[in-house]
Amino acid sequence: xxxxxxxxxxxxxxxxxxxxxxxxxxxxDAALAEDLVQETFLSAWKAREGFKGEASEKSxxxxxxxxxxxxxxxxKAKDIVQPLADKDPSDRFFDEAEHWTPDDKPGDWxxxxxxxxxNKDFYRVLEACKNKLQQxxxxxxVMKYMEDLDAAEICKALGITASNYWVLIHRAKLQxxxxxxxxWINL
Amino acid sequence: xNFLNISCKKATYLVSKKEANKLSWLEKLxxxxxxxxxxxxxxxxxxxxWFSEHAHHAHIDAILSPESKEKMQSVLKDQ
Numbered sequence: 001x002x003x004x005x006x007x008x009x010x011x012x013x014x015x016x017x018x019x020x021x022x023x024x025x026x027x028x029d030a031a032l033a034e035d036l037v038q039e040t041f042l043s044a045w046k047a048r049e050g051f052k053g054e055a056s057e058k059s060x061x062x063x064x065x066x067x068x069x070x071x072x073x074x075x076k077a078k079d080i081v082q083p084l085a086d087k088d089p090s091d092r093f094f095d096e097a098e099h100w101t102p103d104d105k106p107g108d109w110x111x112x113x114x115x116x117x118x119n120k121d122f123y124r125v126l127e128a129c130k131n132k133l134q135q136x137x138x139x140x141x142v143m144k145y146m147e148d149l150d151a152a153e154i155c156k157a158l159g160i161t162a163s164n165y166w167v168l169i170h171r172a173k174l175q176x177x178x179x180x181x182x183x184w185i186n187l
Numbered sequence: 188x189n190f191l192n193i194s195c196k197k198a199t200y201l202v203s204k205k206e207a208n209k210l211s212w213l214e215k216l217x218x219x220x221x222x223x224x225x226x227x228x229x230x231x232x233x234x235x236x237w238f239s240e241h242a243h244h245a246h247i248d249a250i251l252s253p254e255s256k257e258k259m260q261s262v263l264k265d266q
Contacts, residue, residue: 008263012259020250034255098195106234169203170199176238
């Protein structure tokens with residue numbers, strides 16, 4: 001074991017809050033987030049002999065945690081995957097000709113899209129909006145946009161087809177956009 | 188109405204697919220043609236791309252209770 005590279009005694013003090021803060025918006029469940037952090041420390045402890053110091057201790061722990069989060073979605077997929085509904089809340093955004101309805105057409109956000117975003121309100125609202133999505137849409141959104149997996153990996157993990165995947169992403173984005181506009185832009 | 192004309196619903200669907208470079212040549216033409224004349228779908232593209240990119244940095248400053256941390260520490264000690 002590489003004593004000089006790892007300090008397991010200090011892990012909880014140094015990283016528990018950071019790991020937990022990362023996990024919480026990705027699983028929406030405080031107890032589950034805590035469990036995943038605990039499991040991360042345990043797995044890291046068991047794998048400590050294999051730590052070569054190529055990454056920092058912190059990023060190594062984050063890599064383990066990210067795998068735990070994906071595993072969580074993979075297991076959960078078995079319970080939530082269902083045939084795609086023909087009707088979806090996002091259908092109301094379009095009229096019979098499939099053009100935007102006056103109520104739900106994209107408005108002017110009046111923000112600088114190229115500027116850095118340092119805004120706790122945004123993340124709080126994004127979180128609330130994400131929680132309103134169907135479970136399967138949340139899984140897809142988290143895996144794609146928060147964990148950067150590619151479409152093929154996500155389809156495999158969740159056991160869905162590529163065309164289902166695109167429909168889920170499409171619906172999730174339509175709903176998130178509207179929800180952000182109503183609750184964040186128009187605060 | 189011809190095969191190049193698509194609806195806003197279809198265009199917004201193709202916008203997501205475009206991010207992953209999964210558009211066929213026909214879909215590329217359809218989307219380009221639609222975005223050229225539809226400012227609402229252009230807005231959708233900019234906004235959805237923007238919040239999707241920022242979602243990556245989602246972070247909530249949360250703190251575990253001292254009890255939780257003690258428990259984690261003792262579980263590790265028991266190993």
